[in-house]
Amino acid sequence: MLSASLADRRLLPEGRLAGPMPWVIAIMMFLTALAMAGGMAMGAAATRIESDLGRQLTVQVIVADPAQRDRETAAATHILSTQTGVLAVNRLGDDKLRALLRPWLGNAGLDRDLPLPAMIDVDLDANGRGRIDAIAGAVRAAAPHARFDDHANWLAPLLGLIRSLGLLAAGIVALMVGATAAAVVLAARSALNTHRQTIDVMHMMGATDVQVARLFQRRLALDAVFGGAVGLAGAVAVILLIGERIGEIGSGLIGSVTLPASAWAALLILPLVAGLLALAVARITVQRALGRIL
Amino acid sequence: MAGIVQFENVGLRYGTGAETLSDLSFSLAQGGFYFLTGPSGAGKTSLLKMLYLAQRPSRGSIRLFGEDVVELRRSRLPGFRRRIGMVFQDFRLIQHISAFDNIALPLRIAGVDERDLVTPVREMLAWVGLADRASARPPTLSGGEQQRVAIARAVIGRPEILVADEPTGNVDPEMAARLLHLFDALNTLGTTIVVATHDIHLLRRVAGANVMRLDRGRLHDPTGALRYPPRAGQDYGEGGA
Numbered sequence: 154m155l156s157a158s159l160a161d162r163r164l165l166p167e168g169r170l171a172g173p174m175p176w177v178i179a180i181m182m183f184l185t186a187l188a189m190a191g192g193m194a195m196g197a198a199a200t201r202i203e204s205d206l207g208r209q210l211t212v213q214v215i216v217a218d219p220a221q222r223d224r225e226t227a228a229a230t231h232i233l234s235t236q237t238g239v240l241a242v243n244r245l246g247d248d249k250l251r252a253l254l255r256p257w258l259g260n261a262g263l264d265r266d267l268p269l270p271a272m273i274d275v276d277l278d279a280n281g282r283g284r285i286d287a288i289a290g291a292v293r294a295a296a297p298h299a300r301f302d303d304h305a306n307w308l309a310p311l312l313g314l315i316r317s318l319g320l321l322a323a324g325i326v327a328l329m330v331g332a333t334a335a336a337v338v339l340a341a342r343s344a345l346n347t348h349r350q351t352i353d354v355m356h357m358m359g360a361t362d363v364q365v366a367r368l369f370q371r372r373l374a375l376d377a378v379f380g381g382a383v384g385l386a387g388a389v390a391v392i393l394l395i396g397e398r399i400g401e402i403g404s405g406l407i408g409s410v411t412l413p414a415s416a417w418a419a420l421l422i423l424p425l426v427a428g429l430l431a432l433a434v435a436r437i438t439v440q441r442a443l444g445r446i447l
Numbered sequence: 448m449a450g451i452v453q454f455e456n457v458g459l460r461y462g463t464g465a466e467t468l469s470d471l472s473f474s475l476a477q478g479g480f481y482f483l484t485g486p487s488g489a490g491k492t493s494l495l496k497m498l499y500l501a502q503r504p505s506r507g508s509i510r511l512f513g514e515d516v517v518e519l520r521r522s523r524l525p526g527f528r529r530r531i532g533m534v535f536q537d538f539r540l541i542q543h544i545s546a547f548d549n550i551a552l553p554l555r556i557a558g559v560d561e562r563d564l565v566t567p568v569r570e571m572l573a574w575v576g577l578a579d580r581a582s583a584r585p586p587t588l589s590g591g592e593q594q595r596v597a598i599a600r601a602v603i604g605r606p607e608i609l610v611a612d613e614p615t616g617n618v619d620p621e622m623a624a625r626l627l628h629l630f631d632a633l634n635t636l637g638t639t640i641v642v643a644t645h646d647i648h649l650l651r652r653v654a655g656a657n658v659m660r661l662d663r664g665r666l667h668d669p670t671g672a673l674r675y676p677p678r679a680g681q682d683y684g685e686g687g688a
Contacts, residue, residue, distance in 0.1 A: 163544050351541050357499065358553045358604075359529030361522075444521070 182384025192322025193416035225296035238281030377431030381424030450474035457507030485661035532601030536613035
């Protein structure tokens with residue numbers, strides 16, 4: 154019904170992009186894409202931090218007597234390497250420890266008499282996190298001066314912040330979708346008023362509401378796809394720029410904020426989603442408005 | 448002849464004001480030719496609106512094609528409207544599409560394939576004498592040409608009823624006569640014609656036509672003419688004839 158697209162298009166005379174709607178949607182989609190990218194990058198970062206850094210422990214053996222420290226460290230290393238859930242055990246050498254402390258103490262503070270704790274880096278597998286207490290108990294039995302530093306403890310607030318930012322981004326996306334839908338409603342109402350005479354004529358000739366709505370929904374959907382594409386192009390440029398800056402920082406934590414391929418795919422279909430949203434909203438708006446006319 | 452339109456005690460009120468139309472009861476025969484006359488403000492356009500289903504009555508019963516349309520579901524209205532052709536005094540052509548597309552519109556709405564509508568539209572253009580103006584847009588057509596496009600658009604779907612509201616109001620007497628001739632030709636093919644007009648000279652141009660006269664919202668039918676056929680020497684109203 155009334156599916157001859159060329160004939161359909163002729164019924165609504167305004168050329169595409171004649172009104173502000175595509176540009177309003179372009180701005181909305183630009184902000185939506187940025188919020189989406191931010192949210193998805195945060196989500197990916199949280200997952201990565203949790204899976205990588207969250208599965209690490211540091212065991213410190215703090216005892217002043219170097220001989221006892223070495224004995225307990227060796228015992229702890231041995232116990233750790235035999236535990237289920239432990240992937241790797243790596244004792245940090247004195248040189249590495251001094252290198253870590255040098256920024257704070259300087260060369261003068263790192264004389265050979267300064268007692269340093271022995272440190273053991275432990276990587277856990279997926280089962281290891283649930284066995285931390287058991288592993289710690291076994292180690293302490295052999296090395297009473299061993300202290301456990303679970304990286305997940307100090308990462309928890311950071312993960313909470315990242316997840317909050319992700320939720321904030323999701324909220325912004327939801328608001329933007331709502332605002333985009335509202336813009337489409339306004340555009341549809343405006344188009345209905347502009348083309349009221351055409352609608353009346355079509356109605357008198359027996360056009361159904363669906364046929365009339367189809368004229369408007371396609372126009373508005375195309376406007377939304379165009380606006381979505383423009384907004385997405387701007388957002389992608391910004392995202393790439395920010396990615397480049399993040400890469401220059403070189404921090405492990407900040408460097409984990411990257412967009413996975415699935416996020417890029419979600420961003421790229423944003424114009425299509427905008428078009429479908431406009432299609433549905435325009436259809437509902439127009440059909441509701443027409444329903445008030447006999 | 449069967450009544451294709453039946454009004455029974457129909458009243459129409461806009462908002463909370465007085466009734467614009469009151470106690471309308473009449474029957475239009477299938478294949479009949481009817482003039483609706485009366486002074487300005489008598490309610491002719493309101494009556495026509497109810498006839499072409501643009502307005503529901505406030506009370507009473509209207510039957511079209513044998514079915515009560517007062518309580519008809521909105522979703523069923525398009526099917527009824529496709530059986531009624533409309534011609535307006537102000538033409539109501541879509542200004543930005545060609546004469547061809549204006550005339551083709553009812554067929555496109557009815558779902559006729561693009562390939563199948565070219566021939567009937569061209570035939571219709573020729574019938575109204577506009578074969579060479581197919582691609583012209585309404586603003587470039589004269590009043591008479593626009594009216595003929597409007598008539599062609601109204602009849603291309605072969606409506607069972609053609610309703611014309613002051614169709615000769617914007618054309619010269621010669622063109623008015625030609626338009627009436629077109630209506631008469633359609634009527635001969637079996638279409639029921641209802642023409643609302645101020646022009647009392649039109650009333651005598653169609654032999655056997657019936658006259659309905661509205662005055663202050665009421666139908667005057669002292670001679671029983673609406674019950675078909677009209678009696679000889681009937682009062683045409685407007686002091687004319």
